[in-house]
Structures are given as C-alpha cells and as structure tokens.
Amino acid sequence: MGARELEAVAEEEGTDAVRLLTIHAAKGLEFKVVIVADAGRDRPAPAADEILALSDGRFGFKVADPYTSKRRGAFAYEEVRAAREAEDRAERLRLYYVAMTRAIDRLIVSGALDPEKEDETPIGWVLRRVEPGAELARAAEAPVELERGGARLLLRLERYEPGEGVEEPESEPAEAEPAELQQLSLFDSAAGDAAPPAPVLPTLESLPVPPLYDVRSLSYSAISLFERCSYRFFAERVAGMRERRPAGTASGGRDGGLVATEIGDAAHRLLEQVDLAAPAVPEVEQVSSWYPAATSEEIERVRSLVAAYCDSALAARIAGLAEVRAERPFTFEHDGVLFHGFLDVFHAAEGRGLVVDYKTNVLGERTPAEVVDGEYGIQRLVYALACFRAGSADVEVAYQFLERPEDVVAAVFTRDDIPTLEQELSAAIARIRSGVFEPTPSELACSGCPALDVICAGPRLPGRGPRPARELAAAPSAA
Ligand code: SF4
Numbered sequence: 501m502g503a504r505e506l507e508a509v510a511e512e513e514g515t516d517a518v519r520l521l522t523i524h525a526a527k528g529l530e531f532k533v534v535i536v537a538d539a540g541r542d543r544p545a546p547a548a549d550e551i552l553a554l555s556d557g558r559f560g561f562k563v564a565d566p567y568t569s570k571r572r573g574a575f576a577y578e579e580v581r582a583a584r585e586a587e588d589r590a591e592r593l594r595l596y597y598v599a600m601t602r603a604i605d606r607l608i609v610s611g612a613l614d615p616e617k618e619d620e621t622p623i624g625w626v627l628r629r630v631e632p633g634a635e636l637a638r639a640a641e642a643p644v645e646l647e648r649g650g651a652r653l654l655l656r657l658e659r660y661e662p663g664e665g666v667e668e669p670e671s672e673p674a675e676a677e678p679a680e681l682q683q684l685s686l687f688d689s690a691a692g693d694a695a696p697p698a699p700v701l702p703t704l705e706s707l708p709v710p711p712l713y714d715v716r717s718l719s720y721s722a723i724s725l726f727e728r729c730s731y732r733f734f735a736e737r738v739a740g741m742r743e744r745r746p747a748g749t750a751s752g753g754r755d756g757g758l759v760a761t762e763i764g765d766a767a768h769r770l771l772e773q774v775d776l777a778a779p780a781v782p783e784v785e786q787v788s789s790w791y792p793a794a795t796s797e798e799i800e801r802v803r804s805l806v807a808a809y810c811d812s813a814l815a816a817r818i819a820g821l822a823e824v825r826a827e828r829p830f831t832f833e834h835d836g837v838l839f840h841g842f843l844d845v846f847h848a849a850e851g852r853g854l855v856v857d858y859k860t861n862v863l864g865e866r867t868p869a870e871v872v873d874g875e876y877g878i879q880r881l882v883y884a885l886a887c888f889r890a891g892s893a894d895v896e897v898a899y900q901f902l903e904r905p906e907d908v909v910a911a912v913f914t915r916d917d918i919p920t921l922e923q924e925l926s927a928a929i930a931r932i933r934s935g936v937f938e939p940t941p942s943e944l945a946c947s948g949c950p951a952l953d954v955i956c957a958g959p960r961l962p963g964r965g966p967r968p969a970r971e972l973a974a975a976p977s978a979a
Pocket residue numbers: 729730731732735939940941942945946947949950951952953956957958959
C-alpha cells in the first residue's frame with residue numbers, strides 16, 4: 501500500500517521498503533539509504549519576456565526598442581534577473597542539502613554533467629566540493645574510493661559515447677511480422693546485457709552511542725553537587741532546573757533568617773574585603789544590605805567567623821608574606837574538561853604555591869580533617885593541579901574552618917603526586933560521563949533541590965531514607 505499523505509510516509513519511515521519521494525515530501529524524514537537521482541538536471545533561466553519583481557520593490561521587464569525593435573531590459577531588469585538567479589540557486593542548494601542529509605547510513609547521488617561547462621547542477625556542486633582532480637579520470641575505468649573530511653565516498657563515472665544508445669537502421673526495415681502477444685519480461689534484458697557489477701562498499705561500522713551528557717566544563721561546586729546527588733546534578737546542570745530557595749531564607753521574605761549557605765556567603769564576601777597584610781574585620785552592617793532579613797544574631801555569627809580568621813595564626817602567617825592574592829581565578833583543562841574556580845587566598849614564591857580555603861561549615865561532632873577527607877578531596881586536588889599547571893614545584897593547600905581557626909588542615913603535594921591527582925580527577929569526570937544519575941537523598945542534598953516533589957520523591961524514596969543529619973552539620977561553605 502502506498503502512502504498518500506505525508507503522515508503516512510512518516511509512519512513508514514522505518515519500514516523495509518523502497519520509497520519514491522519528492523525532496524519536499526522527504527523533509528524531516530530519515531532513511532538508511534537515500535538515492536538522490538537525476539542530480540544533473542539543470543534549471544532553465546527565467547524567460548526573457550518575463551516581468552521580474554523582487555520582494556524589496558525592484559522590478560524590470562523587457563521592451564522592444566522603438567528604433568531597433570530589439571528587446572532590451574527596462575528599469576533594473578538585468579540586476580533583478582541576476583538577483584533572481586542567485587536566489588533560485590541558493591534555494592536549490594538548500595533543497596538538495598535537505599535531500600542529501602536524509603540518509604542515515606548511505607547516500608547515493610547520481611546525475612549527468614557536462615565537464616566542458618561551468619556546471620550549476622547539484623551533482624556539479626557536489627563534485628566541486630569533493631575536488632576529485634586526477635581521481636575523476638581514474639573513476640572512468642573503475643570506481644574510485646575517496647576520503648574527504650573523514651567521510652568515504654565512492655566515485656563512479658560513466659562517460660557518454662557519441663552514438664551510444666542510438667541505433668541507425670542499415671536499410672529500410674522489413675515489414676515486421678506481428679509479434680505474438682505475450683507477457684512483457686521485466687528482467688530478461690538484464691540477464692543478457694549484464695550491467696557492470698556493483699562495487700563492493702566497505703562494511704558500515706556502527707557508531708558508538710553518544711554519552712547521555714558529555715561534560716565540557718566543570719566548576720568545583722558542580723563536582724561537589726554531583727558527589728552529593730547525581731540526580732540533582734542532572735536536574736540542575738543538564739536539564740536546567742533552577743535551584744529553589746530553601747524555606748525560611750531572607751531572600752524569600754520570611755522570618756526564618758539565613759540558611760547555612762547564606763551565612764557562608766556573607767562571611768566570604770566580608771573576607772574578600774579583609775586586607776591580608778593587616779587583617780581586621782570590615783564593616784559588618786553590610787550584611788543587612790545583602791540579606792535584609794538577617795537577624796542581629798546571624799550578623800554577629802558572620803562577624804565572629806570573619807574575626808576568627810583575622811585573629812588566627814594562619815592570618816598572621818599570611819600577613820607576613822609578600823604579594824598574596826585574594827580571590828585568584830584559575831582555569832585549566834583535564835580530560836577534555838575545562839575546570840574553573842577561585843582560590844580564596846593564593847601565594848607563590850620560590851616554586852611553592854600556597855592556597856588557603858576558608859570554610860564556614862558547622863562542624864558538630866566532626867573534626868576539620870574528617871570533613872576535608874569526606875567532602876573536599878576533589879576540591880583539594882583541583883586546587884593543587886591548578887597550581888602545578890601554573891608552574892609550582894610543590895603546593896600547600898590549607899583548609900581553615902572558621903569555627904576552629906587554629907585546627908588548620910594542610911596538605912603538601914609535590915610534582916610526584918601529579919599522576920595520582922590526575923587519576924583521581926579522571927575518575928571523577930568518568931563518573932559524570934558514565935551517564936548514571938541516581939537520586940541519593942539526604943537532608944543537605946534535598947534542601948533547595950528543584951527536583952524534589954516534582955520528579956523525585958527525595959527522602960521518601962523507598963529504601964532511601966535521609967542520610968544522617970551529620971551532613972547538615974557539614975553544610976558546605978559558599979566557596
Ligand atoms: S530530591 Fe534529593 S534525592 Fe531527589 S534529586 Fe533532589 S537531592 Fe537528589
């Protein structure tokens with residue numbers, strides 16, 4: 501049964517049958533093999549006595565010259581005619597582009613062309629793009645395989661021979677005997693006048709299945725989000741769902757004051773203003789302008805966090821160093837992924853890099869070292885690799901939890917550690933590229949998650965009750 505309507509054609513797109521379609525009817529469809537036939541057909545130029553008009557108002561036509569009686573163009577006839585031809589040619593190119601991109605596995609383009617002429621037929625355009633050169637002559641003897649831009653093409657050429665296909669009668673034909681009526685034979689002539697064997701094309705190799713998400717760029721916070729809940733990572737970073745403001749936030753206009761991340765953000769914004777050479781707490785009233793609903797207790801907590809740094813031994817050490825930089829941006833590439841972020845404090849001298857990262861986490865029962873091991877392993881190696889890429893011979897990364905400013909967690913890496921660090925980073929990237937995005941509910945991860953109660957039941961998922969509240973106690977800082 502042939503399909504009469506385009507909808508029916510679309511339904512039969514995957515069927516094992518040969519379909520004859522105009523290019524317009526094939527729009528939007530795809531087939532394993534597509535043959536674009538008669539691609540050597542030229543299109544006649546507009547008739548000379550046509551009245552030509554363009555959408556921009558220009559027009560022209562031909563009139564007979566009253567003196568010579570010859571027809572000549574009036575108004576902008578020649579210009580309009582050239583523009584119309586250019587438009588027709590562009591439209592035709594677009595149409596054949598559509599035809600040639602319908603093929604999934606194999607495309608066959610056939611047509612005749614005159615090599616002596618400036619060929620403006622679709623097959624002429626194809627040949628010009630392929631630039632066969634000397635291979636075109638060889639293709640007359642046997643099919644030639646070409647490789648262009650990673651694609652393989654088989655070029656087959658059959659030359660026209662004068663007289664070919666025209667049989668001159670030698671003499672007056674004798675009156676033919678009326679032939680006995682019989683069934684027309686469809687395939688006998690092919691048996692007697694065998695067509696040249698079809699060239700053997702290389703076996704098509706199946707293409708690898710593309711990853712669900714091919715990550716190209718990552719910030720530390722994106723990795724951290726993936727580690728906390730890969731399903732939320734997918735919802736936010738791939739599907740584009742927006743993070744929800746946690747209930748009770750200042751920006752939500754409610755009375756609940758600030759959540760942990762907002763306190764961390766306020767502390768970091770003040771710390772950015774601290775003069776590292778002479779540390780002192782900046783004006784804390786700024787916090788009210790950033791977070792109008794912040795309570796006086798919360799502003800005091802922010803102040804105490806900043807003061808904890810300013811009064812610490814680490815701050816005194818930083819103050820004694822020359823050319824310390826705050827909020828130093830970094831970017832580097834690894835395994836095809838661009839990493840970017842900021843270092844809270846950076847100093848480099850005599851081949852040693854020093855990175856300081858402030859944390860405003862509520863520690864609860866955990867020690868700073870436990871939190872770093874559990875939550876910030878990837879961040880630490882990203883910082884170290886950023887410094888090595890910048891030329892450091894060794895790197896010290898120090899985490900200062902402002903709740904316990906004297907319990908600094910510092911680790912020193914040398915260039916011998918680079919292969920191990922890179923392997924760990926590759927493994928983290930591979931986890932993201934694996935395409936496995938599973939919900940891992942916890943109070944911390946689900947707070948503010950845009951997927952919660954929309955596409956994910958979060959803590960109510962069967963067998964996935966919330967993980968211990970200790971994670972809340974380890975709420976990450978805004979860094
Ligand atoms: S609701 Fe919780 S478990 Fe579900 S995607 Fe969000 S963070 Fe993950």
